[in-house]
Amino acid sequence: MRPVTVYDIAREANVSVATVSRVLNNTAPVKKETRERIVALMHKYQFQPNALARSLTRKETGMIGFILPDITNPFFPEVLSGFDYEARRLGYTYFLCDTISTNEENERLYDRQYERESQYLSLLMEKQVDGIVMIGGRVDLAKPDPELARELEEVAKRVPVLLLNGSLPKTKLNRVSADQKFGAELAVQHLIELGHRDIAVIGGYSKMTNTQQRLAGFRSAMKDAGLPVRKEWILTEGFSVPKGQEYAAQLLSAKRRPTAIFCMNDLLAIGALKAAHRAGIRVPEELSIVGYDDIPQATYSIPELTTVSLMSQEIGRQAARTLDKMIAGKKVPLFQSLMPELIVRETTARVPGIAAD
Amino acid sequence: MRPVTVYDIAREANVSVATVSRVLNNTAPVKKETRERIVALMHKYQFQPNALARSLTRKETGMIGFILPDITNPFFPEVLSGFDYEARRLGYTYFLCDTISTNEENERLYDRQYERESQYLSLLMEKQVDGIVMIGGRVDLAKPDPELARELEEVAKRVPVLLLNGSLPKTKLNRVSADQKFGAELAVQHLIELGHRDIAVIGGYSKMTNTQQRLAGFRSAMKDAGLPVRKEWILTEGFSVPKGQEYAAQLLSAKRRPTAIFCMNDLLAIGALKAAHRAGIRVPEELSIVGYDDIPQATYSIPELTTVSLMSQEIGRQAARTLDKMIAGKKVPLFQSLMPELIVRETTARVPGIAAD
DNA sequence: TCTGAATGTGAAACGGGTTTCATTATGGCT
DNA sequence: AGCCATAATGAAACCCGTTTCACATTCAGA
Secondary structure, three states: OOOOOHHHHHHHHOOOHHHHHHHHHOOHHHHHHHHHHHHHHHHHHHOOOHHHHHHHHOOOOOEEEEEEEEOOOOHHHHHHHHHHHHHHHOOEEEEEEEEOEOOOOOOEOOOOOHHHHHHHHHHHHOOOOOOEEEHHHHHHHHHHHHHHHHHHHHHHHHOOOEEEOOOOOOOOOOOEEHHHHHHHHHHHHHHHHOOOOOOOEOEEOOOOHOOOOOHHHHHHHHHHOOOOOHHEEEEEEEEEHHHHHHHHHHHHHHOOOEEEEEOOOOOHHHHHHHHHHHHOOOOOOOOOOOEEEOOOHHHHOOOOOOOEOOOHHHHHHHHHHHHHHHHHOOOOOEEEEEOOEEOOOOOOOOOOOOOOO | OHHHHHHHHHHHHHHHHHHHHHHHHHOOOOHHHHHHHHHHHHHHHOOOOOHHHHHHHHOOOOOOEEEEEOOOOOOHHHHHHHHHHHHHHHEEEEEEEEOOOOOOOOOOEOOHHHHHHHHHHHHHHHHOOEEEEEEHOOOOOOOOHHHHHHHHHHHHHHEEEEOOOOOOOOOOOOOOEOOOHHHHHHHHHHHHOOOOOOEEOOEOOOOEEHHHHHHHHHHHHHHHHOOOOHHEEEEOOOOHHHHHHHHHHHHHHHOOOEEEEEOOHHHHHHHHHHHHHHOOOOOOOOOOOOOOOOHHHHHHOOOOEEEOOOOOHHHHHHHHHHHHHHOOOOOOOOEEEEEEEEEOOOOOOOOOOOOOO
16 A cells, blocks of 8 residues: 555645645644644554655755774774764764675675775765765775775765764865874873883784874873883784784783783773783783773773773764764864773783882 | 756756666666767766655665664674675665663663654654664563554554564564574583583563573473572573673572573673672682673683574574565565574583583 | 735645656568 | 567656745734
């Protein structure tokens, strides 16, 4: 059976569709009894206006595209849940666009990710979304992908685009990010205050903006404290638990080993925790570990992770609010920065051999 | 600047819009040179067909609504990622509909969840989605919510609806689920084979179908082995890490305590692990723990969790495939069941005091 | 009583595609 | 040479709302 339309309602109410539309949207006064007759019919037939038709003329859909690299990475659900909260409140629905591929064996493949980003960008345009938010992937590259830059600028001419936790230097795209350098400084300063001098860093991808900024934070904190940075204690390229375990195992098996490890995310920190455990090294007594992101899992581990909170939910919320303003044509700052917080839990302690104050 | 339409292309190519549409969709033969002329113009202007307009006539949108209770619960991203994989392959995009509320303090509120489900249902209808998949929430209630049942049956008349890992007894709604009872039997039999006789169960919600089924599996496995079930060792109402910790702590502090705990999900198991650690009880030497779901975090803990894999990704994939068939009007089985697998890792061992074979 | 403003309503155009139907040109085959 | 199937294309209707414009009423104020 065909869904009921404004025409059906109009016919049965003996009015024109214009009038039906008017009561539907409250856009013009309608005589009380006429209105009631129409409303009654709408209820009777459970009339639901076709959003496609409506959007076609109104030129707004209330739909947003959210492009992210991998929903199974717990950082993104956090951001997304903040975004969801505000977006829903503001009357938007959103397409989730995951750019990772998995093969039949459920292994994650990052190789075609960039291609996917482009595909989604044009798909979303066709779907006439009101706005697009992008996080991760090529947005995170320090050396901006010229292809993506060109593409995004093209897209941004037609529909508001917001970049989260990343940037595309040389382009004028709006973005909201956590201050990565500051976050890293927070973490490293904390370790230094605990007496650590031998601090290693693991994880991240050297090509990513975020990683570079955090590394910069690390370096600046070390420099401020007059501490040397040892190249062989900076192990990048990776963001997963296994990688964390691998790098930490490597560090811990060397003759000289660090007393603290700063991890580029919590997953790595969890891996480091496992490596320490396997090596029989106690955390935090013999080794301090600090993570980054403050995903929920940071409190699941034993001991619980000391970490830097990016306030992921807050980023998501801010994204929704900002995008809404952009859609409404209001002015928004080109760049919004959120200050991370250090969350001290159980994986950090005074450096071994130094008495507490 | 106004986006370019088929009319613009048609005018400049000196053809009618019908012809443009034909090359766009390859629905009828078009003379080679005409086609080339049109294609060239499409490239020149970067023509992107308006999906709204297209969907309006075609009466299909390629959009699906995915309703779930809480994206930050790691089980759902797993399912979703499987769903994403297949849905994308089949040419669908989907709206993510999270029904949980969070207040400004980021606390999760479950109270208005049911209301949200209903709101999303009608929103999705208005958006003209081709299909809807629902997981968790009221779908999971053993005593079906008559309101939801009525509503869903109404919706299902218009658009295919698929229920994941749940059911709505008395309704004829398609569903795909993991066999919860079987999964629980797997877990409990494993413990029994290791010599455990004193087995406790924690977590779940007594009103939920899944919980009841798993409990049934637990009971049947115990009965088959001729073991008694102690009421005070079944602690339900909860699915989180803190709850797991709380319940396990309670069990472990009693005079007589179980030698094994079967947890209704991995989050609870992680909590139990923490409780054991705090109580100074070694896992698995003194206490065996088995989880449920096999979320990625199950391998992050120390020791790694023995758990039951629901093959969450597989459920998501199957959902996408099935929904696609339903949309295409093909016949699909009313109920599809996936068999869970036991994943033995490090949290289970022979019961203390009994030598290995 | 007259007038300008506000109320109430319908006809028709519009948004941007798809699809049906009709028409003409073309090619293969007897 | 004649005929039918197929290719190639356009005009117009359609999908389902919104919006503009025009027109008729009603009402308050002078």
